[in-house]
Amino acid sequence: MSDVVATPRAKGEFARFVDRFLEDRVAVFGLGLITLIVLLAVFAPLIAPQNPYDLAKVDIMDSRQPPGSKSMDGFTMWLGSDGVGRDLWSGILYGLRISLMVGLLSGLIAATIGLCIGLIAAYFGGRIENVIMRIVDLQLSLPSVLVALILVALLGKGVDKIIIALIVVQWAYYARTVRGSALVERRKEYVEAARSLGLSHTRTMLKHILPNCLAPVIVIATVQTAHAISLEATLSFLGVGLPQTEPSLGVLISNGFQYMLSGKYWISFFPGVALLLTIVGINLVGDRLRDVLNPRLEK
Amino acid sequence: MSASELVRVEGVSKRFTKSLDLAAKIANRFGAKNREVTVHAVDQVDLSISDGEVVALVGESGCGKSTLGRVVAGIHDASAGKVFWKGEDVSTHSDAARKDFVLGAQMIFQDPMSSLNPRIRAGEIVGEAARVHGMTDKAGQRDYVSSLFKRVGLDPDYVRRYPHQFSGGQRARIGIARALAVNPKLLICDESVAALDVSIQAQVLNLFMDLREDLGLAYLFISHDLGVVRHISDRILIMYLGRVIESGPTRAIFEDPIHPYTKALLDNVPKLEAKKRSFATIKGEIPSPINPPPGCHFHPRCPVAGPRCSREKPKETIVAGGRMAACHLLDGGVV
Numbered sequence: 227m228s229d230v231v232a233t234p235r236a237k238g239e240f241a242r243f244v245d246r247f248l249e250d251r252v253a254v255f256g257l258g259l260i261t262l263i264v265l266l267a268v269f270a271p272l273i274a275p276q277n278p279y280d281l282a283k284v285d286i287m288d289s290r291q292p293p294g295s296k297s298m299d300g301f302t303m304w305l306g307s308d309g310v311g312r313d314l315w316s317g318i319l320y321g322l323r324i325s326l327m328v329g330l331l332s333g334l335i336a337a338t339i340g341l342c343i344g345l346i347a348a349y350f351g352g353r354i355e356n357v358i359m360r361i362v363d364l365q366l367s368l369p370s371v372l373v374a375l376i377l378v379a380l381l382g383k384g385v386d387k388i389i390i391a392l393i394v395v396q397w398a399y400y401a402r403t404v405r406g407s408a409l410v411e412r413r414k415e416y417v418e419a420a421r422s423l424g425l426s427h428t429r430t431m432l433k434h435i436l437p438n439c440l441a442p443v444i445v446i447a448t449v450q451t452a453h454a455i456s457l458e459a460t461l462s463f464l465g466v467g468l469p470q471t472e473p474s475l476g477v478l479i480s481n482g483f484q485y486m487l488s489g490k491y492w493i494s495f496f497p498g499v500a501l502l503l504t505i506v507g508i509n510l511v512g513d514r515l516r517d518v519l520n521p522r523l524e525k
Numbered sequence: 526m527s528a529s530e531l532v533r534v535e536g537v538s539k540r541f542t543k544s545l546d547l548a549a550k551i552a553n554r555f556g557a558k559n560r561e562v563t564v565h566a567v568d569q570v571d572l573s574i575s576d577g578e579v580v581a582l583v584g585e586s587g588c589g590k591s592t593l594g595r596v597v598a599g600i601h602d603a604s605a606g607k608v609f610w611k612g613e614d615v616s617t618h619s620d621a622a623r624k625d626f627v628l629g630a631q632m633i634f635q636d637p638m639s640s641l642n643p644r645i646r647a648g649e650i651v652g653e654a655a656r657v658h659g660m661t662d663k664a665g666q667r668d669y670v671s672s673l674f675k676r677v678g679l680d681p682d683y684v685r686r687y688p689h690q691f692s693g694g695q696r697a698r699i700g701i702a703r704a705l706a707v708n709p710k711l712l713i714c715d716e717s718v719a720a721l722d723v724s725i726q727a728q729v730l731n732l733f734m735d736l737r738e739d740l741g742l743a744y745l746f747i748s749h750d751l752g753v754v755r756h757i758s759d760r761i762l763i764m765y766l767g768r769v770i771e772s773g774p775t776r777a778i779f780e781d782p783i784h785p786y787t788k789a790l791l792d793n794v795p796k797l798e799a800k801k802r803s804f805a806t807i808k809g810e811i812p813s814p815i816n817p818p819p820g821c822h823f824h825p826r827c828p829v830a831g832p833r834c835s836r837e838k839p840k841e842t843i844v845a846g847g848r849m850a851a852c853h854l855l856d857g858g859v860v
């Protein structure tokens with residue numbers, strides 16, 4: 227009946243992608259690291275020996291104890307305690323929750339906005355594209371720390387405010403990346419076919435073009451999430467990010483910094499290590515994704 | 526308009542302009558001479574196709590065949606000229622009439638890979654538009670798609686496969702099923718078999734002819750190869766650099782070509798068709814549509830050209846037997 231018998235590939239696209247990803251040991255290590263970190267953050271309330279924000283549980287007598295000390299409650303504070311007597315390990319677990327949440331949420335929203343804007347630019351072209359890409363260029367030409375600093379200075383402190391600031395500094399990367407690949411896809415004949423079949427612009431963009439543009443987006447999403455987490459930490463460290471009531475890793479580092487010179491290094495040091503491991507883990511995975519998905523990346 | 530006329534284009538032109546980007550504009554301020562480049566891909570073409578008729582559009586690569594096909598399919602809007610669908614100017618169409626035109630004229634593309642979305646399953650590629658336009662619904666889509674698969678010679682069990690899991694010939698069939706799903710009256714086949722092996726080409730051409738018989742479809746059959754269209758087309762249009770330079774019934778064109786370019790093309794169609802052919806044997810290079818030669822576009826390569834040919838654009842001359850040719854030889858000579 228038909229000319230040649232189809233030869234389905236032995237494995238699906240996704241399975242081959244996973245295989246290639248796992249070929250690289252360093253990347254597997256990175257993936258293991260962030261998996262562990264995410265699990266720790268998610269299950270923090272079950273793992274942490276103490277709820278560091280329940281004032282009834284925290285004893286001022288425990289403050290600034292070095293790593294390995296026993297708390298007044300009798301558990302060992304392996305990483306020591308901070309200036310008000312909170313167990314540092316517990317503080318880090320809870321801090322990870324906030325840092326990851328801020329990074330992921332801002333990344334998700336920025337990606338959604340950037341994807342839509344980049345798609346629209348590539349799809350409609352002409353004046354719309356020119357205007358959008360001028361704005362994107364402008365946004366990308368400004369240093370993100372500076373933009374974020376100015377925004378939080380204007381908006382004030384708070385989780386929502388910092389998420390808004392992080393969205394503003396991130397969306398343009400997504401818009402530029404998606405536009406790049408959508409421009410290529412847009413010229414393919416399946417898009418003309420969709421038009422010829424009377425499918426709407428929205429359907430053509432979202433169902434037909436977008437899924438073919440996602441590979442490079444996944445790569446920059448990892449880079450951007452790491453970037454957002456460290457940016458939030460920077461802002462919080464500078465005292466303009468999250469308030470003391472939302473103690474992210476950046477806030478913990480900032481809180482401990484005053485004790486640095488008096489030799490109580492651990493109060494800043496361990497949250498710093500946690501931040502570093504998180505960012506390194508994400509970037510290792512991102513690098514491998516970049517190799518495997520092999521998009522032409524500008525950043 | 527004749528009673529059965531399906532689509533007609535009158536004086537249609539399509540220009541592509543590559544406008545200057547910001548860098549080029551700034552460079553111009555400093556004395557650079559960047560100019561906007563305009564390609565006259567299609568230059569004042571007339572064409573009509575009746576119900577059930579097979580019209581072939583033949584010419585060398587880059588002469589504007591695909592562009593004209595896309596205008597006829599409603600994918601491109603013409604830069605100038607008019608397109609009529611069932612006798613009605615499409616620029617004055619109501620939404621419903623526009624939809625009838627867009628769905629009624631379906632394109633079968635050249636590249637069976639890039640014309641199928643790699644991330645959508647074959648069944649959805651074929652059934653999506655029919656569902657969106659209410660020709661079937663979610664529950665009925667399966668049967669709808671199955672019958673289309675059978676119609677084009679595909680196994681309906683393959684609906685859940687992705688395009689890369691099919692052979693080239695099968696992909697071409699998916700493209701055909703996708704077009705048939707919206708009940709078209711006209712298929713515009715843009716080199717639809719050129720990418721396939723010769724044996725599979727014949728099968729797909731046979732499928733086109735079966736569909737013509739069963740569904741009464743009309744075709745605009747685009748090819749760079751006169752040999753391919755010889756046995757399937759009722760009428761042939763020969764294009765050269767954006768213009769139609771000769772048209773007429775297939776038999777007449779093959780037996781008694783008028784235009785020197787058509788003659789040259791026919792000299793290149795081997796009597797025994799086998800291997801792939803090109804036009805490399807017509808002397809001279811294909812001139813660029815960005816900067817076409819003045820007068821008759823063909824004059825740098827024409828063996829019988831005279832001084833008038835580089836000065837004056839030849840008129841389209843009607844010849845007995847429903848034929849047309851644009852050459853000064855028919856209209857007062859070349860001197």
Ligand SMILES: Nc1ncnc2c1ncn2[C@@H]1O[C@H](COP(=O)(O)OP(=O)(O)O)[C@@H](O)[C@H]1O
Binds near residue numbers: 584589592
């Ligand atoms: N979308 C486009 N933008 C700019 N130029 C185009 C576009 N499509 C076609 N062209 C130009 O128009 C001319 C005719 O192209 P085409 O219609 O594809 O010819 P053919 O199908 O006969 O090979 C070519 O010079 C081509 O470069």
Ligand code: SF4
Binds near residue numbers: 784821
């Ligand atoms: S008009 Fe002149 S150059 Fe053109 S085809 Fe006729 S003879 Fe040749």
Ligand SMILES: [Mg+2]
Binds near residue numbers: 587590591592715716
């Ligand atoms: Mg073409």
